[in-house]
Amino acid sequence: MNLIELHDICKTFYLGEVVLPVLKGITLSIAKGEMVALTGASGSGKSTLMNTLGCLDRPTSGTYSLDGEEVSRLSNDARALMRNHKMGFVFQSFNLLPRTKALGQVMMPLLYGGTHVSQKAAKQRAAAMLERVGLNDRMDHQPSQLSGGQQQRVALARALINHPPLLLADEPTGNLDSQTTREVLALFKQLNEQDGITILIVTHDPKVAASCKRVIRMADGLIEADELNGGGPS
Amino acid sequence: MRVLLILLASLTALRRNVMRSALTTLGIVIGVGAVIAMMEIGNGSSASIQKTIASMGANTLMIFPGAAASGGVSFGAGSTMTLTPGDSDAIMRECPSVRATAAVVRSRNAPLIAGNKNWVPSEIDGTTPDFLVVREWALSEGASFDERDVRNAARVCLIGQSLVRELFQGQSPVGQEVRLQNVALRVVGVLEKKGANMMGRDQDDILIAPWTTIKFRVSGTSTANIAAVAAVAGAAAATPRGQLYPGSSQGTFAARSAIQTKNSPIPVRMITVDQIIVSATSAKEIKDATAEITALLHERHHIAEADVDDFNIRDMAEITKVMTSTTDLMTKLLLVVAMISLVVGGVGIMNIMLVSVTERTREIGLRMAVGARGSDIMRQFLAESVMLCLAGGAMGIGLGRGTSYLVAKILHWPTLPSLEAIVASVLVSASVGIIFGFYPAWKASRLDPIEALRYE
Numbered sequence: 001m002n003l004i005e006l007h008d009i010c011k012t013f014y015l016g017e018v019v020l021p022v023l024k025g026i027t028l029s030i031a032k033g034e035m036v037a038l039t040g041a042s043g044s045g046k047s048t049l050m051n052t053l054g055c056l057d058r059p060t061s062g063t064y065s066l067d068g069e070e071v072s073r074l075s076n077d078a079r080a081l082m083r084n085h086k087m088g089f090v091f092q093s094f095n096l097l098p099r100t101k102a103l104g105q106v107m108m109p110l111l112y113g114g115t116h117v118s119q120k121a122a123k124q125r126a127a128a129m130l131e132r133v134g135l136n137d138r139m140d141h142q143p144s145q146l147s148g149g150q151q152q153r154v155a156l157a158r159a160l161i162n163h164p165p166l167l168l169a170d171e172p173t174g175n176l177d178s179q180t181t182r183e184v185l186a187l188f189k190q191l192n193e194q195d196g197i198t199i200l201i202v203t204h205d206p207k208v209a210a211s212c213k214r215v216i217r218m219a220d221g222l223i224e225a226d227e228l229n230g231g232g233p234s
Numbered sequence: 235m236r237v238l239l240i241l242l243a244s245l246t247a248l249r250r251n252v253m254r255s256a257l258t259t260l261g262i263v264i265g266v267g268a269v270i271a272m273m274e275i276g277n278g279s280s281a282s283i284q285k286t287i288a289s290m291g292a293n294t295l296m297i298f299p300g301a302a303a304s305g306g307v308s309f310g311a312g313s314t315m316t317l318t319p320g321d322s323d324a325i326m327r328e329c330p331s332v333r334a335t336a337a338v339v340r341s342r343n344a345p346l347i348a349g350n351k352n353w354v355p356s357e358i359d360g361t362t363p364d365f366l367v368v369r370e371w372a373l374s375e376g377a378s379f380d381e382r383d384v385r386n387a388a389r390v391c392l393i394g395q396s397l398v399r400e401l402f403q404g405q406s407p408v409g410q411e412v413r414l415q416n417v418a419l420r421v422v423g424v425l426e427k428k429g430a431n432m433m434g435r436d437q438d439d440i441l442i443a444p445w446t447t448i449k450f451r452v453s454g455t456s457t458a459n460i461a462a463v464a465a466v467a468g469a470a471a472a473t474p475r476g477q478l479y480p481g482s483s484q485g486t487f488a489a490r491s492a493i494q495t496k497n498s499p500i501p502v503r504m505i506t507v508d509q510i511i512v513s514a515t516s517a518k519e520i521k522d523a524t525a526e527i528t529a530l531l532h533e534r535h536h537i538a539e540a541d542v543d544d545f546n547i548r549d550m551a552e553i554t555k556v557m558t559s560t561t562d563l564m565t566k567l568l569l570v571v572a573m574i575s576l577v578v579g580g581v582g583i584m585n586i587m588l589v590s591v592t593e594r595t596r597e598i599g600l601r602m603a604v605g606a607r608g609s610d611i612m613r614q615f616l617a618e619s620v621m622l623c624l625a626g627g628a629m630g631i632g633l634g635r636g637t638s639y640l641v642a643k644i645l646h647w648p649t650l651p652s653l654e655a656i657v658a659s660v661l662v663s664a665s666v667g668i669i670f671g672f673y674p675a676w677k678a679s680r681l682d683p684i685e686a687l688r689y690e
Binding site: 076082085104109113159 | 250251683
């Protein structure tokens with residue numbers, strides 16, 4: 001079964017008199033365990049698609065089923081819970097809480113899970129997750145004491161704390177140098193292959209796109225190309 | 235537990251910017267501190283004002299005997315003698331709203347002689363030592379007579395400042411002797427100066443002695459006694475009026491038969507007093523005290539509900555009104571000051587919370603992205619502002635108590651610790667946190683996560 005099923009998704013923004021169609025009927029399915037790159041020029045609608053996939057925004061029309069559940073018409077609170085349980089976000093600018101230790105950053109989503117997790121259990125889970133991304137010696141560091149790559153890995157640990165099936169990454173390597181980009185990408189690949197997490201990366205960087213098995217290119221609110229890399233070398 | 239986690243998260247958020255949190259709290263700290271200091275100082279001054287007014291007699295009730303009437307002719311208030319020292323003791327014993335009572339026997343227009351001077355005091359009161367408690371009157375010199383002097387009808391007295399001036403030219407009269415209708419009384423103490431009362435009568439023109447001394451040694455009978463006796467039909471034989479001539483053994487009326495005596499027994503002459511003065515525990519208790527005394531005297535005097543009372547109770551309504559309006563005004567004034575400072579503090583909190591929401595837009599967006607609902611965000615910001623306010627309130631209590639302590643210590647102003655003020659400030663600071671934290675929290679909860687994440 002596919003993790004993501006989009007059918008004829010349209011998103012139109014109404015800015016006063018101006019009607020701005022951004023997504024013009026996207027039909028797409030992504031299976032479990034895929035690692036997909038979403039590329040396209042600025043204004044092609046990939047961010048909007050990403051927001052829709054991330055349950056941050058509702059499509060104007062069309063259906064979106066995530067993990068077998070129709071989510072395009074859910075209420076705000078239900079979508080918040082969906083974001084908590086079914087997906088993790090990684091951003092270009094990391095979006096870590098200032099002056100908060102890495103452990104605290106990773107524990108944060110557990111607060112909103114709807115089920116009670118004791119402080120001790122939360123700490124253990126966060127520590128395990130930080131270990132998973134290779135930061136076991138940086139748990140008590142604040143973002144200002146971490147390098148960009150380390151910060152992104154903390155963000156990754158935070159995204160994965162609830163063991164979501166889907167990881168959405170918005171330009172995850174945009175603020176990283178090539179060395180750390182490689183490290184982070186390797187980590188993504190590892191998570192995809194070992195843990196079976198479905199990963200969707202929005203990127204401009206052809207090198208990042210090339211490391212994914214499938215590349216979807218968008219242009220002008222439509223999918224222009226959807227091709228497999230044929231499992232080529234990373 | 236969830237609440238605890240939210241509180242923990244807010245605490246972490248507040249700790250991230252200690253300086254800002256501290257400055258925000260300062261508004262509430264000063265507000266609550268001012269409220270508590272004002273309340274304590276205000277309470278203290280209010281209490282001392284009340285004490286002053288109370289010494290004018292605001293707490294005082296006066297019980298007079300009722301009116302006698304004979305053949306449709308009323309003799310006016312106080313013309314029967316129905317009050318006894320026993321009534322006074324019973325009121326003291328059985329009425330909870332009563333602080334002190336004193337039976338008073340009056341003697342009027344009796345010249346007082348000391349050495350080669352004489353003077354007619356405007357007031358000669360025979361009473362018990364509690365008289366001074368009821369009137370809140372202290373002695374400037376010497377000591378009061380005591381219960382034993384009352385029992386023994388001891389020849390002692392206290393005199394007011396005017397008598398000291400008129401009879402002793404300001405010399406200390408303690409230990410000196412004064413003569414009241416040829417009864418020699420030793421002055422044991424001098425009353426403090428009280429000045430004129432509200433009607434302009436000199437209150438210091440007074441002599442106080444044990445009531446037994448005045449009643450049995452000085453007055454013999456008071457004028458009211460005679461009128462009282464006239465009102466009692468068939469009681470003629472018991473009074474001097476019953477005799478046609480002094481010393482004659484021939485009665486005016488025929489001797490009463492055994493049946494007549496049985497039918498209308500001659501009332502046993504009880505020892506009566508002219509007046510009982512009562513001090514209620516506070517001006518507010520005046521009403522309760524009046525009710526309690528009325529009930530007690532009804533019982534003691536065997537007065538049925540339908541019957542006319544044989545006593546009157548009067549209070550100092552005028553002074554009481556002054557007093558309650560003074561304290562009312564004081565409380566209202568303090569309340570207004572308190573409200574203003576807390577509102578100012580609350581606006582400060584709102585200001586900073588709004589800044590904080592704007593500053594943390596990205597954080598809010600992130601929290602929403604990882605699954606926080608609008609209500610979660612709202613709760614967090616509310617918790618933050620309430621915690622700020624409560625912390626401010628706690629510090630404010632310390633500041634307020636400290637200030638009032640220092641004021642009492644250094645300026646010697648009267649202060650009175652007020653538990654109500656503390657409870658009220660905690661409640662008010664929590665409500666200020668909720669009320670003024672609500673708008674920023676609501677604003678935060680309504681943010682669009684996409685916009686918030688993109689916010690620079």
